[in-house]
Amino acid sequence: MRLKYRNRQYLVWIVFPLLLFLLLGCSQESESSPRETPAPPQEQGEWVPVQRKTLRHFIPAVGTLQARQITQIGSQVSGRVQEVLVDVGDIVHKGQVLVRLDPTFFQIEVAQRKADVAAARAHLDAIKQSVKTAQADVKRAQVALEDAALQLARMKELWERPAGEKPYVQKQQYDQAVFKHQQAMANLEAAQARLQEVQARWQEASFRLQQAQSALRYAEERLRETEIRAPYDAVVSKRLVDPGEPVVSGAMVTHLLEVQDIRVLELEFSLPQEFLAQVQPGTPVMFRIEGIEEGRGKIDTVFPALDETTRSFRCRVLIDNADRRLRPGLLVQVQVVQEATDVLAVPRQALSQTASGWQVVVDEDGTPTPRRVEVGLLTQEEAEIREGLQEGERVWIAGSRGEG
Template sequence: MSSPRNKRTSSRTTRRLLAGGVVVALAVLAAWYWKSHTATSDESAWRTTTVERGDIRVAISATGTLSAISTVTIGSQVSGQVTDVLVDFNDKVVKDQVIARIDPSTYEAQINQGNAQVASARASLEQAQATLANAEADYRRKAELGAQQLVARSDIDLARAARDQARAQVNAAQAQIRQQSASTETTRINLGRTVIRSPVDGVVLTRTIEPGQTVAASLQAPELFTIAEDLSKMKIELAVDESDIGQVRAGQSVSFTADAFPDRQFGGVVDQVRLSATTTSNVVTYPVVVTVDNADGTLLPGLTVNAEIEVSKRDDVLKVANAALRYKPSSDDAGGPAPRTRGGGAMIDDLARTAASLKLDATQQAAFDAAVEAIRQRQAARQVAPQPDGNSLFGGRGRGPRSTGGASGALQAQIRQRVLERYQQDFAALRAALDDGQRQQWDAAVSALVGARRAPLYKLVDGQPQAVMVRIGAGDGTSTEVSGDIEAGDLVVTGERARQ
C-alpha cells in the first residue's frame, strides 16, 4: 500500500503538469493568432491583380439576317389564268427555263383579229392607190387641154384637188396598216409573256401561284416566284449602333453564330458600310453588309445571326484588368495624388520603339537621335526656368501635357493638336528621310500616341500603392492595353480590403 504522503506528491505533480500544459497551449495559441492576424493585416490590406503580357481582341457585337447576295423576284407583265406551274420550292433552275404558263388564248385571238385588221387596211390601201392613179390621169389630161385653152381653169383646179385627196387617202391607208401591224406585234409580245421563264440560274425560294389562279397585272406586276441566284455566297446585313460604326471598316473579319447551329461558328468579311442610317425608338443604327462563304450549303436564307466584328487585335501587349483602372484611393495618403503624364520621357521611349520597328538606316537613325536630343535639351531648360502658368506643351519640369481633368472635349482636342504639331516639327527631318511606307507607319504611330487616353494606376511597391500614369490602348471589356512606367508581373491595386 502506498502511503498518504506519496499520494499527495503524485497529485501535486499531476496538477503542475496540467497547469504547464495549459500555459504552453495558451502561448502557442497566442503566437498563432498574432502571426495570422499580422499576416492577414499585411497581405489583405489591398486587393491586387498582376500586369500581364498577352493579346487584346476588340470586337463589336451586332445582330442581322442571312440572305442571298442576289435575289430576283419574278412577276407577270400580262393578266390571265395560270395553266401550268412547272417548279416548286427549293427547285434548282437555269436561265431561260420555263417555270410557269398563263392561258394564251386571249392573246392568240387578239393576234388573229389584228391580222384581219391589217388585211382590211391593205385592201383599203389598194383601193386608195387605184383612186389615186385615176385622179392623176384625169389631172394630166385636163392640164394638157388647159394648155390649149380647151377646158376651163376651174376644171383643172378640181382635178388637181381630186389627185391630192387621193394621195392623202393612200397615206392614211398606209398609216392604218402600220398602226394595225404595231398593235398586232404588241399582242404577239404579250403572247410570249404568257410563258414565264427564269432570268437567272438559281434556287426557287418562294412560289405564290397555283394552277388555275388568275393573275391580274393591270395595276402592278404580281410577284410569282423569288429565286436566289447563288446560295454558295451569302450576305448578312448587320445593324451596328452609331457609337460603334466609326470603328468598322471594309475588310474586317467577322465571326457569327446561328441558333440553328449552336455548336458551330462561322466567319465572314465586312464588304460594305452603308450610309443609310435607320432610327428606331431614338436609336440610330447603320447597315453593315458582311459576305459569307456558304460553299457547303449549311447556312439558310433568313437565319438570324449573332455576329462580332473584329475591329482591332493587339498581340503581345501589356494588359491589366479593368478593375485596376477603376480603382480610386479612399484616402489622401493612399499612394498620393495621381501623377501628371510624363509625355516627354514616356513619349520618347514609345517613339524609340516605333523607330526601331521601322528598321532605320544610319541617316534616318541620326535624324531621329538629333530630334530626341533637341527635345531633351528643351525639357532640361524648362526644368531650370519653368513657365509660371504651366502651359508648356510638354508641361513644366520635363512632364508631358497637363492632365485636362474636367476640361471640355474641345480643349482636350486643341491640346492634342498642339502637341501633334510640335512633334511633327521636331521630327520633320526624320519624316523627310523616310520612304512612303515608313512615313505612313510613323505618322500613324505618332497620332495614336498623342491621341491616346491616359489614366492613373496604383502599383504596389513595398506593400504600399504608388500612383503611376499609363497610356490606355485597346480594351476587350475585361482587360485593357496599358503602356508607360509599368512592366509585366507588377502588382496593381484593384481595391481596398476592410480594416480588421
Template sequence: MPTPNRRRPFRLYAVTAGVALALLAAWWFTGRNDDAAGAYRTAPVERGDVRVVISATGTLRATTTVDVGSQVSGQVLEVLADYNDEVTRGQAIARLDPAPFQTRLEQAEADLASARASVNEARAGVTNAEADYNRKRELVERQLIARSEADLARAARDQARARVVSAEASVRQRQAAVGNARLDVDYTVIRSPVDGVVLLRDIEPGQTVAASFQTPVLFQIAQDLAQMQIDLSVDEADVGQIREGLPVSFTVDAYPDRQFSGEVRQVRLAATATSNVITYPVVVQVQNADLSLLPGMTANAEIVVNRREGVLHVPNAALRYTPPGAATARPARMGRPPGGGAGRPAGQGGGRPGGNNRTLWVLEDGKPTAVSVEIGVSDGTTTEVSGVQEGQQVIVGQERPGE
C-alpha cells in the first residue's frame, strides 16, 4: 500500500499543470479579444460637395409640335414636303384635287349673279310702284278716284320695297356662299402653320382624305428643335421636393459619355396611376443649340434638389455603427443632448445642419470614442456633419475575429 509521502508529488504536479492551463487559456482569450477589439474599419472625415438628387426617366420632345390636317375632303394631288424637311409658315406642303371645289365656286358665283339681278328687278318694281302711288294720291286729292285705290297703290309700293330688302339679303347670302366655296378651294392647298421641321408625313399622292367627322393628321411639324423639353415621371414621394428653376442633368443612350443640362419649368398636377404607383409629370426645359438631341430619345435625368458645397461629410455607415456593449455609452463631446432618430431625409434641410443629433465613433489612441455631431443633407452615400474635424478617422465597421 503506497505511503502518503509518495502521493504528495503527484498532487503537486496536477495542481501546477491545472494552474498553467488556466493561465494559458486566459492569455489566449484575452489576446484574441484585444485583437478583435482593435480591428476597426475606419474612414476619414472629408470636405467636399454633397448633392441631393432625384432620379427619373422621361422622353425628349419638341417644345411645340403641331399636327397638320385637312379641313376639306378630297383626293391628294401632290405632296410637297417630306420627312425632316424644313418648312416656313404658309408654305404649301400638299395639294388636294381642287376640281370639285372649283365647280361649287362657279355655281355659287352664278347664284350670286342671279341674286343681284333679282335686286335690280325689285328696285325697278319699287320705282314703278312709287310712281303709281304718287299719281293716285294726286287724283285722290282732286277727288277723281276713290281713296281705296290710293291705299292699294301704297300697299303695292311697300311690298315692292320689301322685295328689294329680301333681294339684297339674298345677295348677301349668295356672297357668303361664294366666300365659303372660295375658302374650300383655298383649303385644297395644305400649308404649314409654323416654321419648323417635318417629323411625320402620313400622306401619299392619290390617297383620299376624309375630313367629314374628324380631321386626319397628315403632317406633324416640330416648331423649333433648338428648344426642347423632357417629360419626366416623378414618384409622389419625391415630387414635393421639386420646384421650378431647379437644375437638371441628364444623359441619353445616343451619347453615353456626354452630360446634358436643363431646368425644371413646370410641375404638373395631372397625376398618373400605374400599378398603384402615383407619378406626376415634371417638364424640364432643355437647350439644344447643336440639334444633337432628337425627339423621342429617352433621358435619364437627375434633378438636383439640394447642394451643399465645401462641407464636412462622412460615410453613412459611420452613422449606423455602434461598438458592441456601447449602447449606453455617452459621447465624449456633446454639442447638445443626443436626439433620437435618423438624419434629415435627402432633399430636406437646405439650410445649415442643425436639430438632428447623432453619435459617431472615432478612434483616439486606438480606442473607440463617442462624439456627438449634427447631421445635414445626405445623398444616400455620405452625409453632411458638423462637430468633427477634417481628416479625423471615424469607425465605419469592425472586422470579425477570424478576419
C-alpha cells in the first residue's frame, strides 16, 4: 500500500510541472504574435480594399441611320411634265429647279389677267376724271349759291320796308332774286348727288381693279409653280415621273421626286427598359459601321413612350454627315457609355443581394461584419458604392484564392 501511494505522488510531481510549462508557452506565443487580419468567413476568399476609380460600362445595341428630313415632292398645279432636270443620287440645293411642267396654258392665263388689270385701271382712270369734274361742279354750285343768297338778302332789305314806306325795288325784281336763290340751291344739290354717284362708281372700279390685280398675282404664282424647286439642300432618292406624264394636284397629288436631307443623319436604336433611369440626353455613345466608319456622339433624344411589345425605349443620336459618306439605312453597332468618375468601387464579387438590398462583408476591427450599401454603376467586374463604405476599408470576396 505504501509503495503505491509513493508512486502516485511521484507521478503528480512530474506531470504537473510539464502541464504548467505547456500552458505558459502557448500563452506567450499568443501574446507575442497578434492577428492583423480578421478571422475570415468559413468559405475560401480574400480581403480587398475599397478604392477610388473611374468605372465604365458599355450597353450594346443595334441601330439604323435615317435621314433627318424626307420629302416626297409634288406640284401645286396640274399639268404635263416638260422636263425632269435631276436624277437619283444628284445633290440639289434649296431653290434649285428640279422639274418643269408645260407652262403654255399658264402663260395664256397670265396674259389674260394682265389685260383685265389694264382695262380695270383705264376704267378707274376715267372715273377719276369724272370725280374731278363733279367736284368742280359742286364748287361752282356752292359759289353760285353764295352769290344768290347775297343778292336775295339785298333785295329783301330793299323790298321789305317799314309800314307807310314805299319799297325801293319792284316786286318782280324781288321775286327774281328768290327764284335765283332757289335755283342755285337745286343746282348744288344736283351737283352733290352727281359727285356721290361718281364716287360710288370710283369705289366699285377700285374694287374691280384690286380683284383683277389679285387674279393676276394668282395666275403669275401658278405660272411660277410650273417650276418645281428643291425645298432644302438634299440628295434625290427617288425619281417618279418622266417627261410627258400628266401631273395632278389636290387630293390625288402626283409625286414627282423624293429627296432626303442627309447632311445630318439620325441614328436610332432601342434599349431595354431597365436602363431607362441611366440614359438621358447627353449620355455618350460609341458607334461602328462595319467597313465604313467608327465614331462617337451623344444621345440627343430619349423617346418618352416605351414599346409595349418589347418593353424597350428608343434613343436618337445626331451624326454629322457633311461629306455625305454615310447613307440612310446603314446598320450601326452601338455602345452606350456609362461612366462614373472618381467614385468608390469594389469588385462585383463582394456584393450579395438580400431582401433589403445590396450588402458586403466588411472588416470591422478584426470582425467580419455584413453591411448594407447603396450601389450605383454596375460593370461586369466592379460596382460603384455610393453609400455605406469609405475609402480604405476592406471587404470580403468569397471564392477567390489569396489571403485566407
